[in-house]
Amino acid sequence: MQWFREWEGFVKGKDSDPPGPIDNAKIAVTKCGNAVLRQGADSGQISEGTWNFLQSIYGGGPEIVLRPPVPPVEPDILQTEEKIELETHGL
Numbered sequence: 001m002q003w004f005r006e007w008e009g010f011v012k013g014k015d016s017d018p019p020g021p022i023d024n025a026k027i028a029v030t031k032c033g034n035a036v037l038r039q040g041a042d043s044g045q046i047s048e049g050t051w052n053f054l055q056s057i058y059g060g061g062p063e064i065v066l067r068p069p070v071p072p073v074e075p076d077i078l079q080t081e082e083k084i085e086l087e088t089h090g091l
Helices: 002-011 048-058 075-089
Strands: 028-031 034-037
Antiparallel strands (some): 028 034
């Protein structure tokens, strides 16, 4: 959270210099080619939108994804599940 604290100090006017690029190297380890959070790392979780915003301004990384994105469910599948649920409630 070192970079975040530097950024926070900058936006609150405590520091006049903006932070450099985001540096997640100290909190990340690489497993199977992906950056994952190091166990016990001093970190905080932000939304994908916040990450994209900060990264577009300051650069740096690596991006650490804590959860893989959930694919959207197609409406036809939802309707089928609702039908099955309604049919079983009638029994």
